Amino acid sequence: MKFGVLLDDHLFPEWRFYYLDYNELKRQLKVRTAANPQGKFAEQDEAAFVEILERELEKVASFRALKSDELERRVAHAQAAVDSILSSSDKPNETRMRAVEDELNKIATEMTELSKFVRLNYTGFMKILKKHDKHAGFQLKPTFMVRLAHRPFYKEGDRSVDSLVIRLSRLFDIVRTGGIRPPAVLPGGASQNFVRHTTKYWVHPDNITEVKLIILKYLPVLVFSSKGGKEFDPAITSIYLDNDAFELYLGRLEKTEGAEAIRIRWYGNMDQQEIFIERKTHREDWTGETSVKSRFAIKEKYVNGFLSGTYTMDKTIAKLRDRKQKSDKELDEMATLSREIQLSMLKRKLHPMDFLGYGFDHEEDIVRFPYAVLEVKLQNQAGSESPKWVTELINSHLVEEVPKFSKFIHGVATLIESRVTMLPFWLPQMDKDIRKEAPKRPPTALDLPSSSKRHLSVSPSVEVIIDRPSSVASTSRPNGPVSERTPLLARQEEDEEEDDDEQEQQKGKKSSDKRFPWRSLFASGSGTSLHIGAGGSAHPNAFLNSMIARENAGRTLQQQKRIVLPVRVEPKVFFANERTFLSWLHFCIVLGGLALGLLNFGDYVGQISGLIFTVVAMIFMIYALFLYQWRAHKIRNRDAAPYDDRFGPTVLV
Structure with a gap:
C-alpha cells in the first residue's frame, strides 16, 4: 500500500488539515523534476521545496505542541472536577461522575490519536526526504534532520505522555471505585509465593499507547513507592544469575521439570535499600504441581555477601522473629527458601549474567528489542471466566502472543549468542512484522464507557504488566544527533517502504533479511534496549556490520545451533x-x-x-x-x- 493511501485511511478526520500534506509534496517533487530537462531540481526549485517542507514541519509541530498542552489542561480540569465532587458530599454525585468519565474517555481517545498523528507525520517526513534525495539531485535529509532537532515533535514530551497516562489511570480508578482511593503499593508486596497463569504478548510500538489506554480504563497503574508521599518510579530492575555452562538458561529454554531461574530484583530507583532475591521453578503438567515464584527480601548491603556465601539470612530472620513482624510459618518458609537458593548458587557457581565484562565500549554497539512485552496474569476462581475486556484485548490486532517468552532467555541468546548452543524459537521471527491489519476506524474499547464498580468483581484477579524497560547494561545518553534518537519510530520507516518507486529496494532488503535475519532486530528501536557496554541511544549500523561479518565468517557454526520449539507433553x-x-x-x-x-x-x-x-x-x-x-x-x-x-x-x- 502506498503511504499516501495509508495516511488517508488512518488520519483522524477532525485533524485532517494538520497532517503533513504528503500528496502535495509528492506532486511538487514530480512537477519540478519533470520541468527540468535533466530531471533534477534547479536551485530555485530546491529553495521552494525546502520552504514548503518548512511550513509543513511548523504546522505539524505547532499542532502537536498545542494538542499536548490542551490534553494537559483537560486532565487537570478533570482532576479538579473529581476533587470537587469528592469534597462536596459524603456520597459522590453519580451524574457528575458519569460526565467526568465521558470526558476521560474522550481524552484517552485523543491521546491515542495524537500518538498515531505523530507516528504518521514522522514517517511521512522520512519518506518524502528519501524521495527528494533520490530524484532531486540534492541531499536534503542530513540538513533537514538538524532542523527537526529544533522542532522535535516526534519525541517531544515522551515523559509527559507517561505522566498523563498515570494521571488518567488514577482518575479512572477514582471514577470506577467511587472515590475510595487504594493505598500505595509497597515494592514486592507482602506475599512470598505466587501461583498464577501468565501469558506474554508482544506489542508493536505503534500500538503501545492504545494498549496502555485500554488497560487503564479497567486497572490502575501499579506504582511502587518505598515511602508514602515520595515521587513514584515505575522501574523494575532484574539481574539474572547463571553459570558459565548456562545451566539455568538451558533448563528454562527446554522447560525441563524443576528448571529454575534465580534473579535479583528491586523496584524504583537504584538507591533502593530493599532487594528481592527470587526463584522461579517450572513444573510440568503431568506432575500435578504448578509453576511457582518464591522470593524473600534482603538489605542491599548484604547482597554481595549472600551471593558469595559469607552471609546468611539467619540473623535477619531472628530479628524478625523477635519483633513479631511475621508469623513463625512465614519465617520458617523464608529461612528454607534462602538456604535452598544460597545452596543452589554455591553448588552451581551462579553469578550475575548482567555484569559481564566486554572488551569494547562503543555507543553504536546496541542490540534493541523492537517491541514492548505485555504480561497478562490471571488467577481466576474455579468455573469463572476471564474478564471480557481482557479476552477482547488479547484477541485483537494490537498484540501478538509469544508463548513462554523470557527476557532472560532472549537477552542471553542475543548478547551472548556465541556461547550458547540452543536458541529460543522466537528468535528467527524477530525480522517479521507482527502488526495486523486493523479495520478502518472501528469502535474500540476507548470509545465505550468504562465499566462501573459493579462490573469489576473479577478484576482483582487480573494483573496486566506492560514492559518497556530501559537498557540492561546502561542508560541512554540525553543528547545526541536527532537522527540517532528516535527509537520508537525507527522501525516504521523501514517497514513501510511500499511505494511504487521503492519496490526494487524492498526486494533487495528482503533478500538481505533472508541472509541476515538479525537485521530488523538491530534496525528497530523500541521496547527493551539490550546494551553492550555503556552505550547511548545510538545508530546500530556499526554493530550490524560487525554481526554481518561474523555471520559470513561463522555460518557453519550458526547452522549447528538448534532452535528449541515449545512442545507441550500431555x-x-x-x-x-x-x-x-x-x-x-x-x-x-x-x-x-x-x-x-x-x-x-x-x-x-x-x-x-x-x-x-x-x-x-x-x-x-x-x-x-x-x-x-x-x-x-x-x-x-x-x-x-x-x-x-x-x-x-x-x-x-
Whole structure:
C-alpha cells in the first residue's frame, strides 16, 4: 500500500488539515523534476521545496505542541472536577461522575490519536526526504534532520505522555471505585509465593499507547513507592544469575521439570535499600504441581555477601522473629527458601549474567528489542471466566502472543549468542512484522464507557504488566544527533517502504533479511534496549556490520545451533506409558501364577517347567521396568525419536 493511501485511511478526520500534506509534496517533487530537462531540481526549485517542507514541519509541530498542552489542561480540569465532587458530599454525585468519565474517555481517545498523528507525520517526513534525495539531485535529509532537532515533535514530551497516562489511570480508578482511593503499593508486596497463569504478548510500538489506554480504563497503574508521599518510579530492575555452562538458561529454554531461574530484583530507583532475591521453578503438567515464584527480601548491603556465601539470612530472620513482624510459618518458609537458593548458587557457581565484562565500549554497539512485552496474569476462581475486556484485548490486532517468552532467555541468546548452543524459537521471527491489519476506524474499547464498580468483581484477579524497560547494561545518553534518537519510530520507516518507486529496494532488503535475519532486530528501536557496554541511544549500523561479518565468517557454526520449539507433553502420554507397563506386569503375574501352581502341585517335569516359567516371568518383569523407564526418560526430554522397541519383544519370544 502506498503511504499516501495509508495516511488517508488512518488520519483522524477532525485533524485532517494538520497532517503533513504528503500528496502535495509528492506532486511538487514530480512537477519540478519533470520541468527540468535533466530531471533534477534547479536551485530555485530546491529553495521552494525546502520552504514548503518548512511550513509543513511548523504546522505539524505547532499542532502537536498545542494538542499536548490542551490534553494537559483537560486532565487537570478533570482532576479538579473529581476533587470537587469528592469534597462536596459524603456520597459522590453519580451524574457528575458519569460526565467526568465521558470526558476521560474522550481524552484517552485523543491521546491515542495524537500518538498515531505523530507516528504518521514522522514517517511521512522520512519518506518524502528519501524521495527528494533520490530524484532531486540534492541531499536534503542530513540538513533537514538538524532542523527537526529544533522542532522535535516526534519525541517531544515522551515523559509527559507517561505522566498523563498515570494521571488518567488514577482518575479512572477514582471514577470506577467511587472515590475510595487504594493505598500505595509497597515494592514486592507482602506475599512470598505466587501461583498464577501468565501469558506474554508482544506489542508493536505503534500500538503501545492504545494498549496502555485500554488497560487503564479497567486497572490502575501499579506504582511502587518505598515511602508514602515520595515521587513514584515505575522501574523494575532484574539481574539474572547463571553459570558459565548456562545451566539455568538451558533448563528454562527446554522447560525441563524443576528448571529454575534465580534473579535479583528491586523496584524504583537504584538507591533502593530493599532487594528481592527470587526463584522461579517450572513444573510440568503431568506432575500435578504448578509453576511457582518464591522470593524473600534482603538489605542491599548484604547482597554481595549472600551471593558469595559469607552471609546468611539467619540473623535477619531472628530479628524478625523477635519483633513479631511475621508469623513463625512465614519465617520458617523464608529461612528454607534462602538456604535452598544460597545452596543452589554455591553448588552451581551462579553469578550475575548482567555484569559481564566486554572488551569494547562503543555507543553504536546496541542490540534493541523492537517491541514492548505485555504480561497478562490471571488467577481466576474455579468455573469463572476471564474478564471480557481482557479476552477482547488479547484477541485483537494490537498484540501478538509469544508463548513462554523470557527476557532472560532472549537477552542471553542475543548478547551472548556465541556461547550458547540452543536458541529460543522466537528468535528467527524477530525480522517479521507482527502488526495486523486493523479495520478502518472501528469502535474500540476507548470509545465505550468504562465499566462501573459493579462490573469489576473479577478484576482483582487480573494483573496486566506492560514492559518497556530501559537498557540492561546502561542508560541512554540525553543528547545526541536527532537522527540517532528516535527509537520508537525507527522501525516504521523501514517497514513501510511500499511505494511504487521503492519496490526494487524492498526486494533487495528482503533478500538481505533472508541472509541476515538479525537485521530488523538491530534496525528497530523500541521496547527493551539490550546494551553492550555503556552505550547511548545510538545508530546500530556499526554493530550490524560487525554481526554481518561474523555471520559470513561463522555460518557453519550458526547452522549447528538448534532452535528449541515449545512442545507441550500431555499428561495422557505418561498415563499411556504406565498402562503399557501395567499390561506387561499383568502378563508376568499370570505367568508367575502358573509357575507357582506347577511348583506346588506338579510332578518332576511340572516343577522343572514351573521353575522355567518363574525365570521367564522375572525376565519379562525386568524388561517391562526397563522399557517403562526408557520411555519415561524420552518423554521428559521431549525426544523426537521413535518410542517403540523393535528388538526386545522378538528376543523375548
